[in-house]
Amino acid sequence: MDLATEQALRQQIFDALARIVAENGVVTREQLSAFSLGATTRRLIDQSRGIWNPRDMSATLAVVSSPDGPYADVEVEGGLFRYDYRAGSTGGDNTKLRAAYELQLPIILLLKIDNGVYVPIFPVYVVGDDLAARQFMLAVDENLRFLTAGGQHSIAERRYAERIARYRLHQAEFRGRVLRAYQTQCAVCSLRHGRLLDAAHIISDRAEGGEPVVPNGLSMCKIHHAAFDGNLLGISPDCTIHINNDLLHETDGPMLRHGLQEMHGQVLVLPVRRAERPDRERLAARWAEFE
Incomplete structure (x- = not known):
């Protein structure tokens, strides 16, 4: 597909994901494996690997970060998220993730919180590719695309980035975990409409x-x-x-x-x-x- 069509499809996927997250806070592997887009379905997660590269797309669509996985994916200072290359060569699955960087196409970061359960963060942008360290740098919000790892940013810019990253990563994961623990209902009145539920500290x-x-x-x-x-x-x-x-x-x-x-x-x-x-x-x- 051409780039404009691919960008439109990604946005359609993000919009549909946003509706699920608003209601449930999380998405399951089952949902991601046959994700409903109107009259069609698309896979949004690889069956066994952390990087999902659809054949008909020019770049990676989604990456999984798992706390019990073999990779040292981690949030780093300044509002960025470090994502390790897939083991092996610098090519392979990494090639299309590199294409997401070169084409500046947004992807989905799937934070695994339990077996088959994920908190999706999107749109996420690849803003760095460190061949020596075998790592990509991800900006977890469109407004943070100006960031570069180790770049010279003002104190105000760093604080802004960290505040946005804290909201996009920590609060999203916190809400997903809390709503799941309480079976998507208010602990006070038992209201079960997820769009009306928050995770209160x-x-x-x-x-x-x-x-x-x-x-x-x-x-x-x-x-x-x-x-x-x-x-x-x-x-x-x-x-x-x-x-x-x-x-x-x-x-x-x-x-x-x-x-x-x-x-x-x-x-x-x-x-x-x-x-x-x-x-x-x-x-x-x-x-x-x-x-």
Whole structure:
């Protein structure tokens, strides 16, 4: 296919992926193996290798980064992600990933979080190709394409890049893991519409102990997330929900009554796996801010 057609197809894939991620936070290998695009399907992941190079495309479409894989893929300072060459020659599967760099075609970075489960980051751009180190450098956001590994960037540029990368990588993975742990429902009201769900931090990601890990997260609908962040809703260490006293006695419409006041005294919906349930020490620290 010609380059314009390929660019349009990639955008169509990204748009369809975005709808799935908005609802579920993650995508499965089964979905990626026969990804629905209207009346057709396309494979978005290789059967066994980390780099997926469709025959009818001029460049790589997707790469997998696995924490238990043989490669040292890692986020590096300045908002870039280092992706190792596939073992063997500098050619092979690496050739089409190099073509993505040369043609500046966007790709998908699939972060593996469990067997057959991925958080897709897209569009991602290859912005560097280090033959000596056998590594590609990926920019995880279109706005970071100006970055180069080891380049001379201002403090403001580096801070901007790191903020964008933190949101695109850490927050996306955090949301995917948290929504999956809570089976895509609000821990407060059990709402199951994924597009209305966030991954709320118990301890802020700007504070000590605020790592983007599931025990520091709660799946919350947007109104309960906002109430939690504003200390209008608190959660005690025993996972009981509490509503701010002034709000509890306020008179307003049905949203206040049913959405907040009636949640007072209820117990959180918790993940099935104990290891994914809210950390009691973090809850206690956050509860102290609410009391």
